[in-house]
Amino acid sequence: MDQEALKNNLSGLERKIMMLLNDHKLLKDEMRTIKLENHELRTDLRKREEQLSNFKNQVKITKIADYISPEDESISELRKKVDDYIREIDKCIAHVSR
Numbered sequence: 001m002d003q004e005a006l007k008n009n010l011s012g013l014e015r016k017i018m019m020l021l022n023d024h025k026l027l028k029d030e031m032r033t034i035k036l037e038n039h040e041l042r043t044d045l046r047k048r049e050e051q052l053s054n055f056k057n058q059v060k061i062t063k064i065a066d067y068i069s070p071e072d073e074s075i076s077e078l079r080k081k082v083d084d085y086i087r088e089i090d091k092c093i094a095h096v097s098r
Contacts, residue, residue, distance in 0.1 A: 047097070054093055058086055 061082060 050093075050097070054090070058090075061086055 064082070
């Protein structure tokens, strides 16, 4: 090969290397962004699963309170206490979630 052909080949290789390095940098940036988004989505999912679990527990407690016969006067007091407990648990969960 003559000198000119070698220079052309070298120049072409340098151009391809620069393109590959640029592509590599773009892909690394994109991967970093996707990892961050993935982390945020997983955190959000965990919070929503916690909320769902809390709502399910509230529904269970409410059902228990509803099954209690309303004939007894102390039942209304019991329901009030259960509601107070639910509110207190919600406050604790909100505090822990911060």
